[in-house]
Every structure is written in structure tokens, then in C-alpha cells.
Amino acid sequence: xxxxxxxxxxALLARxxxxxxxxxxxxxxxxxxxxxxxxxxxxxxxDWAEDVLQESFxxxxxxAGDYAAAKSAPxxxxxxxxxxxxxxWLRRPREQDGGEDFEARAAAIPADEPGPLAQxxxxxxxxxxxxxxxxxxxxxxxxxxxxxxxxxxxAELAAQLREPLGTVKxxxxxxxxxxxxxxxxxxxxxx
Amino acid sequence: MKLSADARNRLAAEYVVGxxxxxxxxRIAWLARGDVALRAAIATWNAMLTPLAAAAPxxxxxxxxxxxxxxxxxxxxxxxxxxxxxxxxxxxxxxxAGLSAACAVLLAVYIQQMPAPSPAMSSVAxxxxxxxxxxxxxxxxxxxxxxxxxxxxxxxxxxxxxEGKSYELWMLPTPTSKPVSLGVIGRDARQVIELxxxxxxxxxxxxxxxxxxxxxxxxxxxxxxxxxxxxxxxVKIG
Numbered sequence: 001x002x003x004x005x006x007x008x009x010x011a012l013l014a015r016x017x018x019x020x021x022x023x024x025x026x027x028x029x030x031x032x033x034x035x036x037x038x039x040x041x042x043x044x045x046x047d048w049a050e051d052v053l054q055e056s057f058x059x060x061x062x063x064a065g066d067y068a069a070a071k072s073a074p075x076x077x078x079x080x081x082x083x084x085x086x087x088x089w090l091r092r093p094r095e096q097d098g099g100e101d102f103e104a105r106a107a108a109i110p111a112d113e114p115g116p117l118a119q120x121x122x123x124x125x126x127x128x129x130x131x132x133x134x135x136x137x138x139x140x141x142x143x144x145x146x147x148x149x150x151x152x153x154x155a156e157l158a159a160q161l162r163e164p165l166g167t168v169k170x171x172x173x174x175x176x177x178x179x180x181x182x183x184x185x186x187x188x189x190x191x
Numbered sequence: 192m193k194l195s196a197d198a199r200n201r202l203a204a205e206y207v208v209g210x211x212x213x214x215x216x217x218r219i220a221w222l223a224r225g226d227v228a229l230r231a232a233i234a235t236w237n238a239m240l241t242p243l244a245a246a247a248p249x250x251x252x253x254x255x256x257x258x259x260x261x262x263x264x265x266x267x268x269x270x271x272x273x274x275x276x277x278x279x280x281x282x283x284x285x286x287x288a289g290l291s292a293a294c295a296v297l298l299a300v301y302i303q304q305m306p307a308p309s310p311a312m313s314s315v316a317x318x319x320x321x322x323x324x325x326x327x328x329x330x331x332x333x334x335x336x337x338x339x340x341x342x343x344x345x346x347x348x349x350x351x352x353x354e355g356k357s358y359e360l361w362m363l364p365t366p367t368s369k370p371v372s373l374g375v376i377g378r379d380a381r382q383v384i385e386l387x388x389x390x391x392x393x394x395x396x397x398x399x400x401x402x403x404x405x406x407x408x409x410x411x412x413x414x415x416x417x418x419x420x421x422x423x424x425x426v427k428i429g
Contacts, residue, residue, distance in 0.1 A: 014392045018368045021264060028257055033249040036256075041247035042209075050256050057260045068389035072234055076241045083209065083244070084220075091213035126242035133243075147208045149246045154210045169210075176204045176236075183239055 001075055009074035016064035024061050031075065032057075035082045042086040042151030052089050056082045087151055132182035140175030143168055194222075194229065203232035207240055310339055315428050316400040318421035326350055326421045329360070329400055331386075340391045342373065344382040351378050352404055358420070359409045360384065363399040370401065375409045399424045 001009075009030065015023030032053065039056070040049040059081055070077050133141050143161065146152045154172075158165045194202070205211055206219045223229045313333040319325045327350075331342040344360070352358045361370040371393065374384050386394065401422035403415040410416050 010392055011396075014389060015364070017389070018364050018371070018393070020365075020368070021261075024260075024264065025257075028260070032257070033251045034245075036252040037247040037249045038244045040250055050252060053252055053256050054259050054263075058263050061260075061264050065389075068387070068392065070234065071388075072238055073241075076238055079241050079244050080207075080237045087209045087216065088213070091216065093213060125238075126245060129239065129242045144208060145243065145246065147210045148240055148243050151209055153212065157210065172205070172208060172210060173201065176208060180204075180239065 001073060006073050006075075010067070013060075013064045013067045013074055013077075016061055017067070024057070027060070028057060031078060034075070035078060038079060039082050039086045041149055042083065043090060048089060049086070052082065052085045056085050059085070083151075090151055091153065128183060128186040129179075132179050132186065135182055136175050136178055137171075140171045140178070143171045144175050144179070147172060194226070196228075199226075199229050199232050203229060203236050206233060207236035312343075312428060314395070314425050316423050316425040318400060318402060318423045320421055324348075325423075327402070331394060334386075334391045334395055340386040340388070341383050342386065342394075344376055344384060346380045355407050356404050356417070357407050357409055358402050359405045359415070361401045361403065361415060362390070362394060362397045363401060364393060364397050366398055370415060372410065372413065373400075375405070376402070397425055 009027065012023045012027045012030075016027065035056065036049060036053050039052045040046065043049040043052060056078075060078060063081075067074070067077055072080075133144075136144070139161075143157055146157060146160065152160060154165060154169055157172075158168045161168060202219055202222075206216060209216075211219070219229075223233060310332040312330040314331055316329045317325050318327045318329065326346070326348050328345045328347065329342050330345075332339040334340065342360075350358075357375045359375050360373040362373055363370050371390060373386065373390060376382060376384065399422060401415075401419050403410070403419050404417040405415070406417075
């Protein structure tokens with residue numbers, strides 16, 4: 001995202017806060033493919049991801065007035081809404097056991113982490129993140145990516161990576177701390 | 192519950208990376224509502240990790256998703272009646288046709304006489320009373336940097352609110368949208384009003400401004416409650 005793109009999206013959010021429905025339509029046109037991709041990756045079912053995207057945009061519309069106070073980039077703010085909705089949907093307690101869903105989902109989880117980060121991540125912050133991710137142990141990198149991008153829980157990660165739960169939790173925790181230290185050194189946090 | 196900085200940071204990190212169970216996530220979301228520092232920690236982790244989301248390929252959603260969103264938001268406006276009727280009732284529509292001749296002349300004279308202010312102003316609104324007599328000029332610089340987040344208010348006539356009342360300045364993004372408060376204005380002939388970040392984003396494209404008479408200290412509801420005393424459209428000058 002360039003500063004100009006960020007400013008344009010922030011302006012659309014400001015207009016949404018004033019109940020300008022055309023601004024929401026523009027916002028949807030510009031961001032829905034990205035956000036649907038994010039949700040689909042986590043939900044791994046089109047119908048669920050569609051419901052999540054719909055709920056997310058209704059939420060963006062309702063809470064656009066809070067955006068300015070969030071002090072974050074527009075895509076960061078909207079992606080957080082979509083990821084939270086996706087994870088809440090995925091982890092929601094269900095009436096039945098939901099065993100079938102879990103099986104189907106587990107089968108659909110890609111064995112590898114998504115492609116080389118340096119290629120998919122554009123922009124300055126993203127480059128710093130990619131560099132710092134490269135500096136992690138491969139196990140730390142893989143578990144953080146699978147958790148953040150593919151929405152795997154601690155338990156799912158342990159099953160997927162065939163490692164004890166405690167080990168996976170430690171990888172994630174240590175990996176995140178190293179990542180934070182590295183990014184703080186690169187001076188990109190809060191940017 | 193008071194969290195240590197370490198515990199807060201760990202909870203925020205795990206919340207953002209998303210590995211916790213539904214119950215733990217709900218608990219953290221609940222805690223964050225009353226804990227500014229936890230919200231800030233979550234925002235920091237979001238800012239750090241969100242570029243990772245680009246690893247998920249873009250997929251165009253089916254058209255039915257937008258249709259469903261549109262159906263759910265259609266006709267939703269704040270309050271019990273559409274915002275437009277508030278302003279129709281207040282009579283601002285009279286000014287919709289544009290600057291009156293008197294206003295335009297005054298504006299030209301005023302801009303010529305005014306010493307070049309620093310920073311340079313980008314827009315101006317001349318606010319007139321119901322007899323089209325100009326009473327106040329509001330000017331603001333381009334909103335390109337944080338130190339420009341203000342509007343300058345110049346009173347052209349001696350005017351003061353009745354005892355126990357305040358004048359409140361509003362901006363109107365479009366003739367039909369909900370007014371946004373810029374705050375209460377005082378009695379001085381020259382004043383500067385600071386803008387919030389949200390107001391600063393909005394102000395470059397606004398259509399008009401108005402001043403209403405409100406209870407002392409400003410409208411208790413966040414929307415105009417008293418009569419419009421001055422109003423006028425905005426003009427770009429820079």
C-alpha cells in the first residue's frame with residue numbers, strides 16, 4: 001500500500017462514517033478480493049468465507065466512525081476485522097460435534113507454508129517483516145505462518161506438524177518475540 | 192483484572208496470531224474492551240503481522256455477497272429520521288444555491304486585505320445570518336501535515352450567544368449528510384479551533400458550515416439541538 005492508497009481508503013472510511021453508501025461500494029470494490037482471499041484461506045469453505053465477508057463489511061460500515069481512533073492503516077484495520085470474524089466463525093462452539101467439518105478442514109490444510117514470503121509481500125513494512133521472518137528457525141516460521149495465514153489453532157498445528165502441543169506453543173511464542181525484537185530493530189513497528 | 196506488561200504482550204500476540212480457542216479469544220476481546228494498553232498491544236501486533244495476510248491469494252467474491260451487504264445497510268441512517276430533514280428544517284437549504292452576491296464581494300475584499308497567513312489557507316467559508324449578512328469567516332490550511340489541523344475563525348461583527356448558551360460550529364460534508372461538530376466557539380474576534388484527526392480527513396471535501404445556538408458547553412447529543420444562526424457554503428481558494 002502506498003501512502004496515497006492508504007489516504008484514499010482512509011477517506012472512504014471517513015465517508016462511510018457519514019453513512020455514504022457509495023463510499024462503502026468503492027471500498028468493497030477496492031478491497032473485497034484481498035479480504036475474501038484472507039477469509040477463504042482461514043475458513044477453507046466458500047460459503048463460510050462469503051458469510052464472513054458479508055458480516056465484516058456490515059461491521060466496517062457500522063464501525064467506520066471508530067476507524068480514526070484506531071490509528072492504524074486502513075487495510076490493517078479491515079484485515080483484522082475479517083481475520084477476527086473468520087477465526088470466531090471457525091472456532092465457534094457448535095450444536096453437534098462438528099467432527100465432519102474438522103476432518104474436511106484438516107484434509108484441506110496445505111502441507112507447506114504459502115510461497116516465498118519475499119515474493120508475495122510487497123511494500124516497505126512487508127519487506128522488513130519478510131526479512132525478519134527469514135531470520136526465524138524454519139519451525140517457528142512455519143508455525144507462525146500456518147497460524148496467522150491459515151488460521152490453525154495450537155491443537156491443529158500440533159496435529160499438522162506431528163509435534164507435542166507444548167512444543168508448538170513454545171515455537172510460536174519464541175518466534176513472535178524474536179520477530180518483534182527484529183522488527184523493532186528495523187524501526188518499522190507502529191508505522 | 193490487572194495484567195502485567197509481559198502477560199499483556201503475550202495475550203495480544205497470541206490473540207493476533209489466532210491460535211487460541213474460542214473461549215480464550217472471547218475472554219481477551221472482553222478484557223480489551225476495558226483495557227487501553229491491551230488494545231494498543233493488539234494494534235501493534237496487528238500492524239506487525241498483517242503484511243503476512245498478503246500470502247493468501249486474492250479471490251473475487253461472488254456478486255451475491257455485495258448484494259447481501261447492500262440490502263443490509265440500505266436506508267440505515269443515524270437517528271429516527273433521515274439526516275436531510277434536520278437540515279431542511281433548520282433552513283440551510285436556502286444557502287444551497289451558492290454564494291450570494293454580497294458574500295462573493297465581501298470574500299474577494301477580505302481575501303485581498305488579509306495579510307498572507309502562514310500556512311497558506313486552502314478553503315474558506317463565509318457564514319451569514321438569515322438576512323444574508325456575513326458574520327464570520329472560517330478558513331483552514333491544506334490538511335497535509337499534523338500542525339495544519341485547525342480552522343481559523345474571524346468574527347466580522349460583534350456577536351455573542353445569549354446568556355447560558357454557546358455557539359457551536361458544525362461542518363456539513365454534503366447538503367444531506369449528518370453534521371459533524373468542530374466544537375464550541377468563544378467570544379474572541381480571532382480564534383483557532385483544533386481539528387480531530389477524523390475531522391481533518393473529512394474537511395477538505397466538505398460542502399458547508401453552520402453555527403447553532405446550543406446549551407453552554409455545546410450540544411449534549413453530538414447533533415445540533417438549537418437553531419442555526421449562521422451558515423454558508425465552503426469555497427476552495429488554494
